[in-house]
Amino acid sequence: MLPMHTIDVIDSHTGGEPTRLIVSGGPELGRGPLRERVARFRADFDHIRRAVTLEPRGSDVLVGGLICEPHDETCSFGVIFFNNVDYLGMCGHGTIGLINSLQHLGRIEPGVHSIDTPVGKVTADLAPSGVVSVKNVKSYRLAAGVEVDVPGLGTFAGDVAYGGNWFYLVRSYPDGLSVPELEVEHHARWTELGMRLRASLASSGITGEGDAEIDHVEFFGAPADPQHDSRNFVLCPGGAFDRSPCGTGTSAKLACLAADGVLGPGESWAQESIIGSVFTGSYQEGPEPGVIFPTVSGMAFVSAQASLIIDPRDPLRHGFAVSSAVSSAGPSIGPSTGAPE
Helix, strand or coil: CCCCEEEEEEEEEECCEEEEEEEECCCCCCCCCHHHHHHHHHHHCHHHHHHHHCECCCCCCCEEEEEECCCCCCCCEEEEEECCCCEECCCHHHHHHHHHHHHHCCCCCCEEEEEEECCEEEEEEECCCCCEEEECCCEEEEEEEEEEEECCCEEEEEEEEECCCEEEEEEECCCCECCCCCCHHHHHHHHHHHHHHHHHHHHCCCCCHHHCCCCEEEEEECCCCCCCCEEEEEECCCCCECCCCCHHHHHHHHHHHHHHCCCCCCCCEEEECCCCCEEEEEEEECCCCCEEEEEEEECEEEEEEEEEEECCCCCCCCCECCCCCCCCCCCCCCECCCCCC
8 A cells, every 4th residue: 555645735825816835745856957847747746736736625726836946056946836737937926925935934034035937037025014026037029919810709919928928918809799897707708718719829820939839818908996007817728717917927918018118117017807906017128129027016825734635545636627617619709799798
């Protein structure tokens, strides 16, 4: 009989979006670059990702993370983020959760901390108030006004941009398409629309740089609070929507605003999520034209500390997936000649 496996975790949420960090009991991935460690994680220890994030212990919306030793010697620690379907290059809300969780554990104090990730070094400034400002990896817009035809709906236009993950940021909808307001009660319809749009991006061969999959779709609308600049809905890779304004999605948005000349270096942008939580963003210009270094600020709250028990007798010990996403081919959003709902 195999022994039980225990994984110690700490849970938090950032603007409503949950993060579960492995504190101990995670896989031993060596000391190489984090990109190489992700490959080993995926090849040899993916059952750990599934056990941590999937039901019955997790959910579609949960983002997990493995705290690890950095490869970059200028960093204090490293992190590998993952979700219900795969591994993430960077996670903005997760990094805020990481910093506030480490403070809760007594491992760090307020100040600037450097973090090694699979896509490069990021820094996080923890204020005495608990607010965390994450200076993200370089971000940029790859293409503007990219049109994509969604069968049964029509042609959308949007930008392809990178903020640590690849995004399609919707600029305009097909003529006559009725869409609901960006309110949480309409999340199922926005999820469906995002799924259909993402499927059409893939079938049309529209990708990020180096044929990278565009696995996030971002919609925008007017903020509920007029003091803020925008409200968004972000469809994540596993079919769940981001409860927070999305750190990498806000970074991609800042790259587009910078490219359009709408927002200058150091100017502030307040981004609401569909549930009303807020990130504040700004950027510095990068060394290359069109490249920026965004900073996204928010705060996480620790919600639990626990030991996950993987019992070898349990047939569901490594989790199971029941997607909450609406079918990408569903008919409930369609052309309309009426006013938007």
